[in-house]
Amino acid sequence: MYKIGLVGGTGYTGAELMRLLVNHPQVKLHAITSRTEQGIAVADMFPSLRGFVDLCFTNPSIDTLAECDLVFFATPNGVAMKLVPELLKEGIKIVDLAADFRLHDPDVWEQWYGCAHTCPEVLQQAVYGLPEVNRELIKKAQLVANPGCYPTAVQLGFLPLIEQGLADISYLIADAKSGVSGAGRGVKVGSLLCEASENMAAYGVTGHRHLPEISQGLQQMAKGQPVGLTFVPHLTPMIRGIHATLYTRVMNKQTDLQALFEQRFADEPFVDVLPQGEHPHTRTVKGTNTCRMAVHRPQNGEIVVVLSAIDNLVKGAAGQAIQNMNIMLGIEEAQSLLVPGLMP
Ligand SMILES: NC(=O)C1=CN([C@@H]2O[C@H](COP(=O)(O)OP(=O)(O)OC[C@H]3O[C@@H](n4cnc5c(N)ncnc54)[C@H](OP(=O)(O)O)[C@@H]3O)[C@@H](O)[C@H]2O)C=CC1
Numbered sequence: 001m002y003k004i005g006l007v008g009g010t011g012y013t014g015a016e017l018m019r020l021l022v023n024h025p026q027v028k029l030h031a032i033t034s035r036t037e038q039g040i041a042v043a044d045m046f047p048s049l050r051g052f053v054d055l056c057f058t059n060p061s062i063d064t065l066a067e068c069d070l071v072f073f074a075t076p077n078g079v080a081m082k083l084v085p086e087l088l089k090e091g092i093k094i095v096d097l098a099a100d101f102r103l104h105d106p107d108v109w110e111q112w113y114g115c116a117h118t119c120p121e122v123l124q125q126a127v128y129g130l131p132e133v134n135r136e137l138i139k140k141a142q143l144v145a146n147p148g149c150y151p152t153a154v155q156l157g158f159l160p161l162i163e164q165g166l167a168d169i170s171y172l173i174a175d176a177k178s179g180v181s182g183a184g185r186g187v188k189v190g191s192l193l194c195e196a197s198e199n200m201a202a203y204g205v206t207g208h209r210h211l212p213e214i215s216q217g218l219q220q221m222a223k224g225q226p227v228g229l230t231f232v233p234h235l236t237p238m239i240r241g242i243h244a245t246l247y248t249r250v251m252n253k254q255t256d257l258q259a260l261f262e263q264r265f266a267d268e269p270f271v272d273v274l275p276q277g278e279h280p281h282t283r284t285v286k287g288t289n290t291c292r293m294a295v296h297r298p299q300n301g302e303i304v305v306v307l308s309a310i311d312n313l314v315k316g317a318a319g320q321a322i323q324n325m326n327i328m329l330g331i332e333e334a335q336s337l338l339v340p341g342l343m344p
């Protein structure tokens with residue numbers, strides 16, 4: 001059994017990691033940290049985990065984390081970078097759910113996250129954890145940067161078109177909607193029931209911090225050519241889920257896009273391409289690690305529309321982190337992750 005550490009066990013992604021890990025046959029939770037709740041039983045804070053987790057929260061200490069084979073960071077941006085260099089020296093594998101190691105360029109990090117990167121030398125060894133693109137690198141990685149929730153939905157949707165040179169990469173539009181759990185468990189006015197329900201609004205139109213992350217990934221798919229991306233996130237009155245509507249111009253109108261998408265993801269355990277003409281619903285991926293998508297070309301015109309739906313806490317965070325863990329530890333990639341969505 002591999003020993004697993006979790007830094008940041010009181011947030012939504014931490015709780016989701018525990019929910020998905022408790023029935024994993026090859027790993028065991030060893031340390032779950034919280035600075036504010038240390039000494040409190042995990043199952044007292046999350047009664048849904050009663051009978052599954054018998055640990056108490058502990059303070060994040062290198063000594064305890066160094067006893068683990070792999071450590072997840074489910075902490076706010078900027079926390080993991082303070083502990084990761086020491087853990088790497090101890091030979092521990094790491095999956096960071098925050099953005100600390102997602103951007104290759106420390107100057108871009110500083111520009112978007114407002115503080116200097118404290119270990120820029122480590123960025124070179126971090127692998128961006130989108131298995132559908134980087135599986136072979138993840139197998140050998142000691143440090144994986146788990147993608148953000150919007151970046152997962154958007155990159156997977158554009159992937160087949162950009163890889164095949166079929167998208168006008170100067171004209172990429174991602175209109176994305178997220179459930180409120182995407183904002184985390186911390187207290188915020190915008191997450192209150194009275195503010196978030198029966199309401200919908202865009203935010204971050206002039207520049208959301210996922211823009212450089214998505215652009216970096218799309219540029220890699222385009223073999224280094226610069227991409228022109230417009231990304232507009234919205235907050236919607238649901239708890240879980242991201243729905244991204246993606247637009248671009250198709251470069252060859254003769255291509256069978258349905259066949260292209262089906263073939264590209266045929267061997268991917270967590271991407272489901274719907275039959276022609278269908279529309280993915282966020283509800284069908286709730287609680288699952290699946291990205292469900294559909295490709296359309298309205299009126300057989302030059303604009304292609306891809307619809308991509310994920311659960312932000314699973315394929316957009318904890319589930320993808322476990323998928324990466326499985327790959328890094330040489331465990332069957334889908335172990336403990338193949339479940340149907342919750343209905344209704
Ligand atoms: N919510 C989502 O849908 C997604 C979130 N993410 C990312 O995952 C990360 C976690 O998100 P989420 O679960 O929503 O976050 P929360 O804000 O809900 O939880 C943060 C956790 O981190 C701990 N923490 C905070 N500061 C520190 C610190 N300085 N040192 C150690 N631990 C700390 C907190 O516990 P305590 O303060 O008690 O120590 C808490 O357990 C974030 O980076 C987020 O951006 C990524 C994809 C999707």
Ligand SMILES: CC(=O)N[C@@H](CCC(=O)OP(=O)(O)O)C(=O)O
Pocket residue numbers: 077097098099147148149150178179180181182183184210233235
């Ligand atoms: C609805 C909502 O607020 N969503 C978050 C994104 C959550 C996420 O994935 O963020 P990280 O890159 O920090 O991991 C936001 O827009 O900031």
